[in-house]
Amino acid sequence: MPRLENLRMSHNQLNALGQGVFNNASGLRYLDLSSNKLHVVEQHYFQGLWRLEELLLFNNKITQVEAGTLSGLSSLKKAYFSLNQITHFPFFTIQDHSHPFLTMLDLSSNRMSRLPWEDVKALPGLVQRGLYLHNNSLICDCSMYSVFWHWDLRGYDSLKDFTEEHTCSIYGDPRASIQFLRHTRFFQNCTVEKAVSLPVTVLLSRVLVSEGETVRLDCQTSLSSTDLSFTWLSPSKGYLTQASINDTLISLFPNGTLEIEAAKVNDSGLYVCTAVDIEQALNATREVNVTVLQPAAESFNTGYTTLIGCVVTMVVILMYLYLTPCRCSYCKQPTPPVIPNATYDPCTLSSVFSPSLRDHPKMQADKHVAFMDPMINEDGTEWTPES
Missing domain, CATH: 3.80.10.10 (Ribonuclease Inhibitor)
Structure with missing residues (x-):
């Protein structure tokens, strides 16, 4: 199986x-x-x-x-x-x-x-x-209390969920049982080792910025105390504390936030913040991976392209309207053959023929479109359609 x-x-x-x-x-x-x-x-x-x-x-x-x-x-x-x-x-x-x-x-x-x-x-x-x-059936002693004290300080769920179920007996007498997480006065003479310092949490994040932008890196951890000290380890400048920073472009605020003005490409790398609670002997770390990108070359704006295209189009239209090479009122076409009783204007789109014109072969030679031919009745007279 x-x-x-x-x-x-x-x-x-x-x-x-x-x-x-x-x-x-x-x-x-x-x-x-x-x-x-x-x-x-x-x-x-x-x-x-x-x-x-x-x-x-x-x-x-x-x-x-x-x-x-x-x-x-x-x-x-x-x-x-x-x-x-x-x-x-x-x-x-x-x-x-x-x-x-x-x-x-x-x-x-x-x-x-x-x-x-x-x-x-x-x-x-x-x-x-x-x-x-x-x-x-734990027996109350300082060694036991020290372990649970540290666990309670770190907020372990095993203690928070079963606070009342954690009991111990004084001098091993089961009849003298106490809830030692609630009644701590029985352990006032115990010396609790505060030198134990374990990382509470590690938070990972990633920050992506462009060169020249301002970067703010927080140091948020699970430590809830208001009296914390912060130290940042940077990839290019080493350890940074409020007392050691002498760079006008880098600031470390009391809440642990690290600010970098006008970030550069060489500021990229892993930044590690360590928050320390000296009173409770706890510390926590926060890791931030920073990547600073060089600004990309600016692409040509399509808005400008559209505007230029419109301007060019307007110029072409105006040139077509006002700068035509030959205008009708000034140009003269070659004089056509003289046709009796006929007028010809080369700048118009229609031709007018004399109604007295009877030479049918001549008309065939000079005709331009079919519907302009005069219609001849059977008796030889011209017929004009009524409008």
Whole structure:
């Protein structure tokens, strides 16, 4: 079954999986083993499932997850282990290079009282953001509170969505349980390490301008504090701060906006802004790729072309009307042969013949159009049609 991608085996009373059970299903991407009776998740269960993206093991009887269980699952994105009886979890096996796509690890509603917090803090940033630990029997101590304090400061959804479900017991007494995200006074004596500084977000953008234009690059990040310091790294001028800028064409405003007047082609490149919240030990970066284009040669305006064409046309018309080479009132055509009792004006479009003209052959020689020929009755007299 190498083409099988989704396999649902929930509610089947499974209490164990045999060796190599998924050898013929190497193409699995989604595996649902929830609501069974599994007790131990052994390291051989998921061997060969390197394409697996989502693993559902919630609502079983799991008490132990062996160290090599998730090894080899390099495509894993989400893993659900909630509603079990897990007391320990091998956090140290999850690293950037081994699970680069893992964004959710649900370990809520288990029986973990003490966690290896140093291993938890060493988890990749994406895993920490998607780690769910609510509804566990945690014991209140400063190491635990320090981790959750930093997560709460960064606004992780795992804490915002389940604030009241994050509880711990004082001195391990389950009867003295508190919601430690709401009642922080119990941890006033704890020293919270503020040296931890992880990038909160990275925003990418692209700006395309023409040479000579003014460029404004904002430094908007997820940091909400009003007391932030900003540093820009430019491709041509290095690091830029409000105190270090001595260029009249570059300005850095208090809100982090970088302004470049009359941008040049050599100003193109990647600009990186770093916003730092010193009080909360947080920083965030903003990357902007700027491309400055040389102005294109101006094309000939079609409006001017039309106007010039109209002017030329008018000039030609006026020349035709007023500068005709020979006007009718001044030019004389060669005198035609004298025809008795006939008038001939060479500048008119009609010819008038004498009604007394009777020489039919002569008329045939001088006729111009057919309808100008006189019509002769049978008795030899000329007939003129009545109008």
